[in-house]
Amino acid sequence: MASGLAHRSAPIAGKPRSYRTAQTHIRFLIKQQQESDAMRNIDSNQLIDGARFNAFHWRVLFWCALIIIFDGYDLVIYGVVLPVLMQEWGLSPLQAGALGSYALFGMMFGALFFGTLSERIGCKKVIAICVVLFSGFTLLNGFTTTPTQFGICRFIAGLGIGGVMPNVVALMNEYAPKKIRSTLVAIMLSGYSVGGTLSAGLGIVLLPNFGWQAVFYVAAIPLLLLPLILRFLPESLGFLLRQGRDDEARQVLQWVEPGFVAQPGDSFVKANLKTAGAPVVQLFREGRALGTLMLWVVFFCCLLMVYALNSWLPKLMASAGYSLGSSLMFLLVLNLGAIFGAVGGGWIGDRLKLQKVLVAFFIVAAVSISLLGFKSPHGLLYALIAIAGATTIGTQILAFACVAQFYPVTIRSTGIGWASGIGRSGAIVGPLLGGALVSIELPLHYNFMAFAIPGAVAALAMCFVYPRPAKALPVSQASAPSL
DSSP states (O other): HHHHHHHTTTTTTOOOHHHHHHHHHHHHHHHHHHHSSSOOEEEEHHHHHHHOOHHHHHHHHHHHHHHHHHHHHHHHHHHHHHHHHHHHHHOHHHHHHHHHHHHHHHHHHHHHHHHHHHHOOOHHHHHHHHHHHHHHHHHHHHHHOHHHHHHHHHHHOOOOOHOOOOOHHHHHHHOOOOOGGHHHHHHHHTTHHHHHHHHHHHHHHHHHOOOOHHHHHHHHHHHHHHHHHHSSOOOOOHHHHHHOOOOHHHHHHHHOTTTOOOOTTTTEEEETTTOSSHHHHTTTTTHHHHHHHHHHHHHHHHHHHHHHHHHHHHHHHHHHTTOHHHHHHHHHHHHHHHHHHHHHHHHHHHOOOOHHHHHHHHHHHHHHHHHTOOOOOHHHHHHHHHHHHHHHHHHHHHHHHHHHHHGGGGGHHHHHHHHHHHHHHHHHHHHHHHHHHHHOOOOOHHHHHHHHHHHHHHHHHHHHHHOOOOOOOOOGSSSOOOO
16 A cells, blocks of 8 residues: 555646645655664654753753752852851961862862763762752851861751752753753753842841851751752753663653653653763863863863852952942842843853853953952942953853753763852962962952953853864763663
8 A cells, every 4th residue: 555655745836726735655665664664763852852842851941959058158258258157256268278279179179070970870960969068067067166177067068059059951952952952041040149149138137137057057958958859850861861761761751751652662762861982081082182181271261250259259349448248238139130141141051152251251350350359339349240250150051051062971071160160269379379479468459350360261261262172972872872
């Protein structure tokens, strides 16, 4: 019958349009019948890329963003309590800068270790471990009585803060539809700025009324939400396929694209499910070496600016004559500006090249930070701080989206983790640099000019990052499990 239909479906010149339409429909039925008789090979990358944004994507976005909100809260909290701690414990600027760096050392090791560990045990388990670390030990910070106790808790909390970021970025990037991928990752990571804003806002209310310890007690909330996070957050699809967890992978794909219905003979192909050699070595193969090194420079410079400003902006503004409340308000505006920079930059990045957006943002960051050190009217000063937040913290958020798109899925968590981990050395230098500058009592504008120089360096480094699309294996070589 199929051969007869095929014979009659041959195009006939001069026939009316309705007849040609009927022939097209017949050819479609033949093709559909042939496909149903054979095993389908489904490329899950294409399925995810072309999916419409739905309830499943909302769920992933919500839980990842919520985790990042508290991640940002726990991180920015030190800059909020720093002026009070310096007074209560008699810390010098250098001691305060060193104390702030303990969490950043933890973040560096956490990003390097947990970013790679997720390739072995999955993103979901690693995220849960990191939530316990950063939430539990930030809570314990509120019960410390000495700088040593405080520093130990900050270091362990930093392990979780640094480890959770590359995993939620990789997870959101993996499930986001291609046409809005940068926007969704930027929206999720803007939760970091929401957390920083929440930290500054609660600091304004809690510090004068309940003391600095109360600000740390809020960090217990993620521990209470952990059972819900484990229930509703999906595992990485790439990890499920590599582990042969067929039923779970099939269910996730149907959540991603509700119109997709799995069939018994289906084989779901995921490009490059396995890599030869250690994941870290893969970061430098297939023409990625220069891009990897430049991304590490970008992360170093950007995180230096972010943590220098978050740690020392209130103290610098207080030394310039502003009250503690006003200084904390500057920190709040800095993080509010970051939200608009991240979301706006992600939206532009989905329409233009994200690389170009990052270069432009770094240049604006260098200019705006340099201008902060000069006497300006209040309105202009707030505007400059908001722009600085948009183009430093906001740009760091976009940089995560950029590095997620730079690496294939099999080494994405490792790539993000190592970029973040290497970049944390810049985050460590930032507070130390601020402490050193404050201790030698330089004029205010010299402090901010020193913070601005890394922006120019990052803009230059970003010019040498050339995204390389992941190479898909032929179906016959994909080693995909049958579902």
